[in-house]
Amino acid sequence: MDNDRLLIVEDVEVSYGNIQAVKGISFDVRKGEIVAILGANGAGKTTTLRAISGLHKIEKGSIRYKSFEITSVPAYKIVSIGISHAPEGRRIFGTLNVRENILLGAYTMQSIDDERLHWVYSLFPRLQERQNQLAGTLSGGEQQMLAIARALMSKPEMLLLDEPSLGLAPILVKTIFNVIKEINNAGVSVLLVEQNARLALQLADRAYVLEVGKIAISGSTKDLLSSTKVQEAYLGKKSNR
Amino acid sequence: MKKRTVTYALLILSVLFPLFSNSSWITIGTTFVIYSIVSLSQDIVLGRAGMFDMGHAIYFGMGAYTTAILNSTYGVPVLLTIPFAVVIPVIFAVLLAAPIVHLKGDYLLVATLGFNIVFEQALKNNLFGITGGPNGIFGVGVPSIFGIEFSSQASIYYFSLFFLFLTLMIMNNLEASKTGRALHFINEDSLASETIGINTRFYKIFAFAISAALSGLAGVAFAVQYSTVSPEAFNFIQSVLFFTIVIVGGQSSIPGVLIGTFLMFVVPEIFREFATARYFVFGIAMILTMILRPKGIWPVKFGRIPKYIRH
Ligand SMILES: Nc1ncnc2c1ncn2[C@@H]1O[C@H](COP(=O)(O)OP(=O)(O)OP(=O)(O)O)[C@@H](O)[C@H]1O
Numbered sequence: 001m002d003n004d005r006l007l008i009v010e011d012v013e014v015s016y017g018n019i020q021a022v023k024g025i026s027f028d029v030r031k032g033e034i035v036a037i038l039g040a041n042g043a044g045k046t047t048t049l050r051a052i053s054g055l056h057k058i059e060k061g062s063i064r065y066k067s068f069e070i071t072s073v074p075a076y077k078i079v080s081i082g083i084s085h086a087p088e089g090r091r092i093f094g095t096l097n098v099r100e101n102i103l104l105g106a107y108t109m110q111s112i113d114d115e116r117l118h119w120v121y122s123l124f125p126r127l128q129e130r131q132n133q134l135a136g137t138l139s140g141g142e143q144q145m146l147a148i149a150r151a152l153m154s155k156p157e158m159l160l161l162d163e164p165s166l167g168l169a170p171i172l173v174k175t176i177f178n179v180i181k182e183i184n185n186a187g188v189s190v191l192l193v194e195q196n197a198r199l200a201l202q203l204a205d206r207a208y209v210l211e212v213g214k215i216a217i218s219g220s221t222k223d224l225l226s227s228t229k230v231q232e233a234y235l236g237k238k239s240n241r
Numbered sequence: 242m243k244k245r246t247v248t249y250a251l252l253i254l255s256v257l258f259p260l261f262s263n264s265s266w267i268t269i270g271t272t273f274v275i276y277s278i279v280s281l282s283q284d285i286v287l288g289r290a291g292m293f294d295m296g297h298a299i300y301f302g303m304g305a306y307t308t309a310i311l312n313s314t315y316g317v318p319v320l321l322t323i324p325f326a327v328v329i330p331v332i333f334a335v336l337l338a339a340p341i342v343h344l345k346g347d348y349l350l351v352a353t354l355g356f357n358i359v360f361e362q363a364l365k366n367n368l369f370g371i372t373g374g375p376n377g378i379f380g381v382g383v384p385s386i387f388g389i390e391f392s393s394q395a396s397i398y399y400f401s402l403f404f405l406f407l408t409l410m411i412m413n414n415l416e417a418s419k420t421g422r423a424l425h426f427i428n429e430d431s432l433a434s435e436t437i438g439i440n441t442r443f444y445k446i447f448a449f450a451i452s453a454a455l456s457g458l459a460g461v462a463f464a465v466q467y468s469t470v471s472p473e474a475f476n477f478i479q480s481v482l483f484f485t486i487v488i489v490g491g492q493s494s495i496p497g498v499l500i501g502t503f504l505m506f507v508v509p510e511i512f513r514e515f516a517t518a519r520y521f522v523f524g525i526a527m528i529l530t531m532i533l534r535p536k537g538i539w540p541v542k543f544g545r546i547p548k549y550i551r552h
């Protein structure tokens with residue numbers, strides 16, 4: 001079954017100076033899946049994504065994508081091999097307008113694929129309406145849409161999303177999650193980092209729960225949703241025994 | 242376009258300037274031209290790429306010392322020293338920048354400042370016995386072609402102006418090029434740039450390299466103009482000046498940087514009796530600008546810049 005495993009993370013350890021943030025984690029993402037990484041603040045979720053996309057060097061372990069060993073591939077090359085990372089905190093280019101930001105997602109492409117652009121706009125009609133607006137003046141939710149839209153322009157097979165729901169109104173979170181589902185239906189595998197465990201578990205196929213740099217719980221989201229441990233710790237439910 | 246007309250008028254004015262000026266004004270003009278090149282090159286690193294380089298006088302000084310040493314000590318004609326005065330600063334810029342470009346703002350600033358202090362000490366202590374110690378090197382000649390010497394002040398002015406035009410051309414190309422765009426994106430958000438596939442490390446080092454090349458050229462002109470080089474002309478105080486000129490004038494803004502240089506190097510000459518108070522005047526200008534116009538005297542209009550984004 002190894003060839004439908006798109007991303008394989010094995011025994012990865014990451015440190016900032018002498019603080020170890022990720023302490024030997026292993027997981028995988030199969031073709032066509034949405035996999036969620038859940039966990040509290042500081043659990044190491046962002047660090048894990050940064051390790052995959054080459055933004056932070058790993059100390060130990062290996063990361064493989066398809067048949068490539070990408071453990072030490074620099075971040076700027078990752079996007080060309082099919083992994084696109086929408087980093088934590090949106091990180092859009094505020095001095096450029098919406099359209100220019102989106103086009104920049106295709107920085108490594110020979111040319112801009114109009115079909116792709118139409119698809120991205122159809123996912124986020126709001127961005128099309130505002131294509132000439134300066135990105136820095138967009139609302140938080142619109143900026144989040146823009147970050148995802150930009151990440152799609154390089155035609156990734158694998159999308160890394162870091163807390164797309166951060167700071168958004170519940171209704172907008174639903175909208176964004178629906179779009180993520182739609183992106184996934186179009187064949188893009190998704191690795192989703194989230195604190196909003198309830199929604200993430202509804203959306204994803206499988207999930208891993210990180211606790212201080214280690215995977216504490218993992219499994220299919222169906223199992224996790226019914227696990228009392230997860231319910232108590234992450235869904236705020238008291239077990240009624 | 243109106244802006245274009247003004248630009249050409251200024252260029253023509255700069256060429257005709259020596260025809261209606263006396264020699265002391267041409268000297269001031271030459272100083273302005275030389276320091277403009279350094280400030281513009283500082284802007285590539287600081288304004289465009291957004292790296293807090295507080296050691297830019299190093300590359301200016303390396304260019305000047307290279308020409309001075311080769312010409313005055315070894316008798317190499319000034320024009321033949323130019324390639325060395327460009328290449329040596331570039332090599333050092335790459336070597337110095339490579340280990341530090343990943344540093345964030347203030348850390349980079351302190352590191353580059355440190356380099357500048359080391360550089361000044363090396364010059365003062367007569368490194369390899371070729372820098373002439375605290376007094377520097379005297380007796381740099383003037384450029385000559387086919388036995389014709391550029392010895393008049395006006396010809397040195399034109400010699401320097403040629404380098405300034407070259408600098409302006411390069412900066413103009415940079416603005417419309419892939420590199421210029423990449424620098425702008427990196428400046429705005431280095432991490433986001435990396436995730437869309439920009440090799441930020443390469444472009445940051447490249448910015449240092451091209452900027453060192455231009456500063457090296459300015460150094461050649463400096464050595465010719467003053468026919469002497471000494472450590473004080475390239476100490477970290479000078480770097481602080483170039484740094485503030487860019488901030489006060491306007492980052493990424495060619496007119497802004499030129500105005501900043503004008504304020505620092507020409508205005509004090511106009512008010513001759515206050516010339517010793519130049520730091521005082523510029524200090525006040527720095528404070529007022531930052532309070533009243535925090536983006537610089539002539540800020541660049543972002544949002545209009547990215548017209549060239551369409552590949
Ligand atoms: N640049 C850094 N330098 C030092 N420590 C860091 C750095 N970035 C993260 N850390 C530490 O590493 C640990 C994991 O951080 P990380 O950002 O991966 O957490 P996270 O799970 O994404 O949290 P959040 O949900 O708050 O975004 C934290 O203890 C954090 O303080």
Ligand SMILES: [Mg+2]
Nearest residue numbers: 045046047088
């Ligand atoms: Mg995080």
